[in-house]
Amino acid sequence: MATLPSQADAVIIGLGGIVGASVAHHLIEQGWTNLVGLEKSAIPSDIGSTAHASDFCFMTAHDRLSCYTTTYSQRFYEALGHYHKIGGLEIARVGDEARLAELQRKVASGKAFGTRACMVDADEVMARFPLLDREQVLGGMWDPDAGLVIPRSQRVAGELIEGAVNSGHLRAFADTPALDIDVQAGRVCGVQTTKGYVATSLVIVTSGIWGPIPAAMGGAALPLMPVEHPLMFFGPFETFAGTGKEIGYPLLRDQGNSAYMRDTGDPTSTEGGQLEWGYYESREPRLVDPRAILERDRARLSPSMRDLELDQVDEAFERAVELAPILGELGWDEKHSFNGLLSVTPDGGSLVGESPETRGLWFCEAVWVKDGPGMGKLLADWLTRGHPEIDPCGIDIARFYPVQKTPHHVHGRCLEIARKIYDPPVHPREPFETGRDLRRGPFWSREQELGGYFMEAAGWERAHGYAANETRLDRYLERVPERPAEWDARHFWRVSNAEHLALSDDVGMINLSHFAIYDLQGRDAEALLEWLSVARVGGDTPIGKGVYTHFLDAFGGVHSDLTIVRLATDAWRVICGGDTGHRDLMWITRRGEEAGLTRWHLEDRSDGLATLGLWGPNARRTLQALADDPEGLTEERFPFATAREIRVCGLPVWAFRISYVGEQGWELYVPFSYGLALWDLLFEAGVTPVGIETYANSRRLEKSLRLQNVDLLTDYNLYEAGLARPKVKGADFHGKAAYVEQRERQHQPAYLCTLVMEANHDGAGTPRFPVGQSPLLDPQSGDVPVDTLGRRSYVTSIAYGPSLERNIALAYLPLDHAEEGRTLLLEYFAEHYPMRVAAVGYRALYDPEGARPRG
Numbered sequence: 001m002a003t004l005p006s007q008a009d010a011v012i013i014g015l016g017g018i019v020g021a022s023v024a025h026h027l028i029e030q031g032w033t034n035l036v037g038l039e040k041s042a043i044p045s046d047i048g049s050t051a052h053a054s055d056f057c058f059m060t061a062h063d064r065l066s067c068y069t070t071t072y073s074q075r076f077y078e079a080l081g082h083y084h085k086i087g088g089l090e091i092a093r094v095g096d097e098a099r100l101a102e103l104q105r106k107v108a109s110g111k112a113f114g115t116r117a118c119m120v121d122a123d124e125v126m127a128r129f130p131l132l133d134r135e136q137v138l139g140g141m142w143d144p145d146a147g148l149v150i151p152r153s154q155r156v157a158g159e160l161i162e163g164a165v166n167s168g169h170l171r172a173f174a175d176t177p178a179l180d181i182d183v184q185a186g187r188v189c190g191v192q193t194t195k196g197y198v199a200t201s202l203v204i205v206t207s208g209i210w211g212p213i214p215a216a217m218g219g220a221a222l223p224l225m226p227v228e229h230p231l232m233f234f235g236p237f238e239t240f241a242g243t244g245k246e247i248g249y250p251l252l253r254d255q256g257n258s259a260y261m262r263d264t265g266d267p268t269s270t271e272g273g274q275l276e277w278g279y280y281e282s283r284e285p286r287l288v289d290p291r292a293i294l295e296r297d298r299a300r301l302s303p304s305m306r307d308l309e310l311d312q313v314d315e316a317f318e319r320a321v322e323l324a325p326i327l328g329e330l331g332w333d334e335k336h337s338f339n340g341l342l343s344v345t346p347d348g349g350s351l352v353g354e355s356p357e358t359r360g361l362w363f364c365e366a367v368w369v370k371d372g373p374g375m376g377k378l379l380a381d382w383l384t385r386g387h388p389e390i391d392p393c394g395i396d397i398a399r400f401y402p403v404q405k406t407p408h409h410v411h412g413r414c415l416e417i418a419r420k421i422y423d424p425p426v427h428p429r430e431p432f433e434t435g436r437d438l439r440r441g442p443f444w445s446r447e448q449e450l451g452g453y454f455m456e457a458a459g460w461e462r463a464h465g466y467a468a469n470e471t472r473l474d475r476y477l478e479r480v481p482e483r484p485a486e487w488d489a490r491h492f493w494r495v496s497n498a499e500h501l502a503l504s505d506d507v508g509m510i511n512l513s514h515f516a517i518y519d520l521q522g523r524d525a526e527a528l529l530e531w532l533s534v535a536r537v538g539g540d541t542p543i544g545k546g547v548y549t550h551f552l553d554a555f556g557g558v559h560s561d562l563t564i565v566r567l568a569t570d571a572w573r574v575i576c577g578g579d580t581g582h583r584d585l586m587w588i589t590r591r592g593e594e595a596g597l598t599r600w601h602l603e604d605r606s607d608g609l610a611t612l613g614l615w616g617p618n619a620r621r622t623l624q625a626l627a628d629d630p631e632g633l634t635e636e637r638f639p640f641a642t643a644r645e646i647r648v649c650g651l652p653v654w655a656f657r658i659s660y661v662g663e664q665g666w667e668l669y670v671p672f673s674y675g676l677a678l679w680d681l682l683f684e685a686g687v688t689p690v691g692i693e694t695y696a697n698s699r700r701l702e703k704s705l706r707l708q709n710v711d712l713l714t715d716y717n718l719y720e721a722g723l724a725r726p727k728v729k730g731a732d733f734h735g736k737a738a739y740v741e742q743r744e745r746q747h748q749p750a751y752l753c754t755l756v757m758e759a760n761h762d763g764a765g766t767p768r769f770p771v772g773q774s775p776l777l778d779p780q781s782g783d784v785p786v787d788t789l790g791r792r793s794y795v796t797s798i799a800y801g802p803s804l805e806r807n808i809a810l811a812y813l814p815l816d817h818a819e820e821g822r823t824l825l826l827e828y829f830a831e832h833y834p835m836r837v838a839a840v841g842y843r844a845l846y847d848p849e850g851a852r853p854r855g
């Protein structure tokens with residue numbers, strides 16, 4: 001038996017599944033040579049989710065990263081000779097028009113993110129999968145590249161590990177659980193195992209449903225819960241007996257019933273295979289504590305294969321038989337049917353990247369078989385090059401604030417996600433029901449009284465509009481179109497657009513308490529912020545000056561979009577969006593450590609300072625009427641992009657003259673205890689409360705303002721995003737070399753453009769107000785434009801702008817399409833809407849000269 005080495009460059013905990021094996025394979029491919037893999041069971045694992053997985057690969061999803069990792073994985077399996085591309089069907093049943101519409105939306109996502117899915121009618125569904133009752137089928141989606149990992153992803157894991165071991169760069173240890181992770185001064189130092197201790201500065205946890213256990217050993221919280229997933233087998237099913245086929249029909253998803261189905265041809269048997277039917281419990285999913293998973297010797301089949309109770313599936317199974325009567329005819333194989341455990345997370349995304357709690361503790365968790373090799377590649381890129389080739393913001397473990405990783409929060413959200421794995425179609429604006437009322441600004445009680453329509457972001461409750469404004473602003477509602485299509489109007493309140501107009505006519509206040517606010521001070525604070533920022537924030541930057549800036553990754557990709565205000569010679573206030581705030585915090589601390597800049601102190605003010613945006617042509621007049629020093633608020637004495645302390649009827653307010661809504665005004669920062677008083681003063685002075693919808697969507701799009709992780713991604717540089725600065729600052733900064741190289745190019749491969757919808761009526765004459773990310777098509781070719789780096793054009797943000805009376809969108813277009821006046825087609829629920837390019841690069845459509853905020 002091999003002896004555990006005393007030292008390794010990386011230790012993988014949970015090597016034996018498809019994820020651990022893929023991570024090892026891709027690290028070695030990228031030059032890593034001294035890896036140790038620990039597996040508590042056999043190699044490949046015979047107890048984890050890989051061992052019982054159905055091995056499906058459906059290609060198409062509503063998010064770009066998932067399409068990227070699945071496409072990579074599919075090609076990877078195919079190249080190994082372990083992929084059977086039989087295609088996949090997703091069907092809608094008769095009477096379920098909403099499901100059919102969802103499939104149309106999915107086809108559009110496939111176009112946006114690079115898969116080949118298309119709609120098919122009921123006859124074609126039947127031709128491809130003849131086991132169904134034709135009377136039940138409304139139509140479907142065909143994913144031609146979908147398929148099955150054959151013989152098994154478990155076998156692929158075994159082959160990858162064998163190859164890695166044979167390369168001499170991986171030492172693999174079966175039956176070797178990790179007992180503890182040695183962490184000293186916040187850094188991983190080694191792993192204690194049943195076979196001894198191995199020193200290492202890098203641990204990668206790929207333990208699947210057990211992931212939270214090694215995470216806790218390393219001092220980290222991993223927000224993941226296993227959930228039961230019934231899998232039933234019927235047969236023998238003889239259609240493909242003796243044909244040599246391992247699977248005969250395509251994969252079939254019946255999401256309206258939260259179920260899927262496939263045949264297992266089993267060419268090794270003359271009796272044939274079986275029919276497999278799987279179900280995602282959407283009423284009462286059964287979550288399992290990872291610590292309560294049975295040990296191997298106590299489980300009938302395996303720890304991740306629990307016994308199935310028929311009452312878990314009764315109604316769904318009846319519906320399954322309606323669709324596929326053969327399931328009722330073939331006998332149920334009780335002995336081999338089971339409840340497979342799989343991982344769910346609080347937002348449905350995988351958990352990848354370095355733990356915020358412990359340096360050197362990395363995760364690649366909550367990954368499906370269809371994404372295993374893709375995630376392995378992504379993680380290897382991240383560890384080797386410093387960043388993956390696709391922005392990992394949606395899977396980065398650092399996206400969660402600590403409170404979002406507490407057991408109560410995780411349980412509620414995981415339950416919601418488990419219900420949504422297949423059903424119902426998830427709306428892009430859909431709020432969570434659990435984990436609400438977690439973080440509330442001091443204005444919350446007033447917002448309640450006004451009938452706030454609350455949604456949640458980063459734990460904060462934010463009103464998108466106020467019911468009370470429906471009568472106060474009824475004159476504006478006349479100028480705001482109704483949204484007759486239910487999907488377009490879902491989780492949207494028309495009054496928000498009336499508030500938008502009222503703010504621009506007079507003055508409004510917006511609760512911005514969700515901002516993440518970090519005050520930095522100390523000897524290295526200036527050097528640190530200068531090192532991270534594209535813009536100059538130190539040096540001769542005057543005290544009180546606010547600077548809009550970006551943090552770049554090493555390749556010049558846009559990682560953070562934020563504002564930094566100099567508070568004193570050695571102190572700065574860093575203001576980030578709530579959604580991005582925790583990742584920005586990790587970026588500041590970790591890049592600082594790496595640069596040896598550690599003599600600074602950071603105070604997180606996010607829960608102590610509430611923010612009200614006061615904006616509109618009458619903002620100054622209103623504030624002057626309340627301020628202790630009205631003359632101090634004139635244009636001359638309080639210029640744009642400056643900040644200082646003021647008193648508002650005696651209340652201590654830090655006022656920052658800035659605008660994200662294209663109007664004159666201030667962000668007013670106030671200690672929480674004074675928040676209600678400030679709100680009441682402004683309200684009594686006649687200021688209209690305006691929901692966050694205006695700030696985050698409608699006016700943002702009218703001003704062509706980009707949102708990090710939505711329009712701004714590390715996949716694109718600042719020149720492409722239209723946000724590069726006129727001059728490159730002299731001092732060095734993170735990503736500068738790439739930034740300078742990008743600047744020297746004559747053209748960029750793509751440009752972020754602003755587009756307006758020319759005609760928004762669908763084929764039935766219904767006006768549409770698209771939501772979500774949709775592909776753009778070239779009207780000549782009918783294809784999505786693709787730039788020279790292979791990036792596809794899709795609408796990153798879209799909203800109706802009531803001041804312009806148009807749907808307005810942002811999208812990256814390749815150089816040869818980024819041309820003002822050019823028209824592209826937006827695909828939305830299978831219909832096409834002309835979108836005219838109104839601006840290439842950054843130029844606002846509302847008040848393009850920017851006169852209003854400076855007025």
Ligand SMILES: NCCCC(=O)O
Nearest residue numbers: 054055056058253260
């Ligand atoms: N558990 C098998 C995967 C099913 C699916 O991809 O829909």
